[in-house]
Amino acid sequence: MSSPQPAIVPDRGAAKQEEAVIVKAVVRACEFWKLTNKESAELFDVPIATWNRMKAGDFRGKLDQDKRTRASLIVGIFKGLRLFFNGPLTYEWPKSANTGPVFNGKTPVATMIEGGIPAMLRVRRYVDGLRGGL
Numbered sequence: 001m002s003s004p005q006p007a008i009v010p011d012r013g014a015a016k017q018e019e020a021v022i023v024k025a026v027v028r029a030c031e032f033w034k035l036t037n038k039e040s041a042e043l044f045d046v047p048i049a050t051w052n053r054m055k056a057g058d059f060r061g062k063l064d065q066d067k068r069t070r071a072s073l074i075v076g077i078f079k080g081l082r083l084f085f086n087g088p089l090t091y092e093w094p095k096s097a098n099t100g101p102v103f104n105g106k107t108p109v110a111t112m113i114e115g116g117i118p119a120m121l122r123v124r125r126y127v128d129g130l131r132g133g134l
Helices: 012-032 037-044 048-056 065-084 089-095 108-130
Strands: none
Touching: 012 037, 012 048, 012 065, 037 048, 037 065, 037 108, 065 089, 065 108, 089 108
């Protein structure tokens, strides 16, 4: 008979540090894209007061799976745009009207805010497709 495995105790300090890095990456992407605080808060699906704390580096909450998914998509889109455009369009594209099939004349940011995570996934796939990925 094998002996029972000890319970894994989560390291809250490491988790807080990881969350701080995630929040900083999302804030930086939104700043590069020149999103307003309202747009940023809506994209990340947090109240404006929470977004302001995140932006100021004062966020002390926990990121649930929804926020981690949104962060992953935002950072992935940001990185994909940098790899594809490597210039000013890298930062302008998210707020530029787009006639592509995913956007129907709306900006990618408006599309993602309106459609939530499913729309963010479509935009991520679209950007990956531009680069010759998926």
